[in-house]
Amino acid sequence: MDPFDSADSLEEPSRSAATDTEISEPWSRFSAWLECVCVVTFDLELGQAIELIYPYDVRLTEKEKTSICYLSFPDSYSGCLGDTQFSFRLRQSVGRSSSWFGQEDAYNKDAPVALQKEHAHFHGYVYFRQVKDASVKRGYFQKSLVVVSRLPFVNLFHSLVQVIAPEYFEKLEPCLETVCNEIDQWPAPVPGQTLNLPVMGVVMQVRIPSRDETPGGSPVKQPQTENLLPAPTVLPSVHELDLFKCFQSVLIHVQMLWELMLLGEPVVVMAPSPTVSSETVLALVSSITPLRYCGDYRPYFTIHDSEFKEYTTRTQAPPNVILGVTNPFFIKTFQCWPHIIRLGDLKMSGDLPKQVKLKKLAKLKSLDTKTGIYTAYKTFLHKDKALIKRLLKGIQKKRPSEAQSxxxxxxxxxxTQSFILPLESYLESLMPPQRSVSPWKTPPQIRPFSQDEFMKNLEQEGPQLTLKGDWTGLYRRFFRSPNFDGWYRLRHREMTQKVERLHLEAICAADLLTWTKDKSEVEIVDLILKLREKLMRARKHQLPVKEELLERLEKSIQTIISSLPEDLQTVLRRQ
Structure with a gap:
């Protein structure tokens, strides 16, 4: 009998939460929110160039700096005069790591999957100003203030740059240093808590949702313990965009766009400005919440991007990516892509927004400027006409955009929840029964996912939704998508952790000392080493177990060690 012997089936070791000493490191609080703040300017000789990075010692590679430069200015075709806000997403250079992994993993453990810090990408939130200025040789003042973060908090960070960018453009560098020092005093981002974030005389009040909350439910109100002066500016969400504003010209195609996102199809959004481009891409990605979009997405993409060649090669099928672009050059470049959404400035037909039409891909000519969704895609599910009718009626009745969203x-x-529900139910059936978890055996295995078995179950149960259509066809296509792969990997890891936790609880409830009575010293030492390994893995993987359970296991180990001869006790306690 070989108790507690279990292979470590968790693929990715996670790091433990940061210690107090880590939190006290310079800029550690700042790093919890931001990677850095950059100022990008137009240099007559160099073109776009980084004028300033703060903190000064932040480690960006030359490739990352170059990408930030190009992504921080609207394309010359956009003709953006005045102030413009948009966002981008940038692949970080291979081999570099985050400066704040400890707290990052503590945050990610409690955050919803769609709001977790990214390990391989940065998000950039841009405030660009272009105004006539006779004192400048080029005739224009052109500058961008960019907040770079691993957090996808588009609403919070756009609000932040709205506060700091206009002030910075007037007062320049010392002002930015003050702002960064203020951010370095912010509390850490903690899911489920209401946080007050002061900057430049404004207090932004935000609440980051936690993983345990029901998506779409009312946020839990938290009592305010401080009397804040000035009164805080309450942001209704750290990340949610005005979904209705983003989709109002494509409302009649929302069902098709949802399916394209669910299946991770390659999509290009051609827009008149980086603002429309980035907001549309982010709205598309968020349309399958609470599922995580597992393909790549670039809210704003330029021909200077380091992935340009990778994404525009004609020798292979387009990758699973959503690209937001503004340069007409891309019309020709992306003619081989299966789905192209070409948006223009919003036009009205009476008191309703003019709806973009579906068009055949063959009609997308190299300099065609007509709006339209160019695709041959046929939806698996029928349109929800009642929803479209309700939203169009809301426009006529002047229902506020927030209510429409x-x-x-x-x-x-x-x-999305109706689509996921049968998958979740089937996953539950793959879990081993709790009675099969024994402290004297290795943890039982989770049964493998069988698409055929799932489809048989689906025919009997099916999604609880009134929407008609080919649900089985949609699931079969979904199984080939990166979103299924990402969802299944995450859920399988969570299920494995649950089995590990149940096994740990069974061990703690067992009478280990009695088990050792008729065992040899070799067997007892083997048991101690395996218990220690189990304890270490539980802490390393941050299993959802109570600390007192781990302390009880620690005591059991010490009790067993105490039952051994003194010389052996000494050896084991040194380890």
Whole structure:
């Protein structure tokens, strides 16, 4: 009998939460929110160039700096005069690591998957100003202030740059240093808590949702313990965009766009400005919440991007990526892509927004400027005409955009949840029964996912949704998508952790000392080493077990060691 022997089936070791000493390191609080703040300017000789990075010692590679430069200015075709805000997403250089991994993993453990810090990408939140200025040789003042972060908090960080960029453009560098020092005093981002974030005389109040909350539910109100002066500016969400504003010209195609996102199809969004481009791409990605979009996505993409050649090669099928672009050059470059959304400035037909039409890909000519969704895709599910009718009626009745967005977001959420529910139910059936978890045996295995078995179950149960269509066809296509792969990997890891936790609980409830009575010293030492390994793995993988359970296991180990001869005790306690 070989108790507690279990292979470590968790593929990715996670790091433990940061210690107090780590938190006290310079800029550690700042790093919890931001990687850095950059100022990008237009140099007559160099073109776009980074004028300033703060903190000064932040480690960006030359490739990352170059990418930030190009992504921080609207394309010359956009003709953006005045102030413009948009966002981008940038692949970090291979081999570099985050400066704040300890707290990052503590945060990610409690955050919803769509709001977790990214290990391989940066998000850039841009405030660009272009105004006539006779004192400048080029005739224009052109500068961008960019906040770079691993957090996808588009709403919070756009609000932040709205506060600091205009002030910086007037007062320049000392002002930025003050701002960064203020951010370095912010509390850490903790899911489930209401946080007050002061900057430049403004207090932004935010609440980051936690993983345990029901998506779309009302946020839990938290009592305020401080009397803040000035009164805080309450942001309704750290990440949610005005979904209705983003989709109002494509409302009649929302069902098709949801399916394209669910299946991780390659999509190009051609827009008149980086603002429309980035907001549309982020709205598309968020349309399958609470599922995580597992393909790549670039809210704003330029011909200077280091992945340009990778994404525009004609020798292979387009990758699973959503690209937001503004340069007309891309019309020709992406003619071989299967789905192209070409947006223009919003036009009205009476009191309703003019809806973009579906067009055949063959009609996308190299300099065609007509709006349209160019695709041959046929939806698996039928349109929800009642939803479209309700939203169009809301426009006529002048229903506020926030209310329209709430209706649209609720519909998409319910549709995604209805799609996931049969998958979740089937996963539950793959879990070993709790009675099979024994302290004297290795943890039982989770049964493998069988698509055929799932499809048989689906025919009997099916999604609980009134929407008609080919649900089985949609699931079969979904199984080939990166979103299924990402969802299954995450859920399988969570299930494995659950089995590990149940096994740990069974061990703690067992009478280990009695088990050792008739065992040899070799067997007892083997048991101690395996218990220690189990304890170490539990802490290293941050299993969802109570600390007192781990302390009880620690005591059991010490009790067993105490039952051994003194010389052996000494050896084991040294380890």
């Amino acid at each position: 709430a209706i649209l977001r609720r519909h998409l959420l319910e549709q």
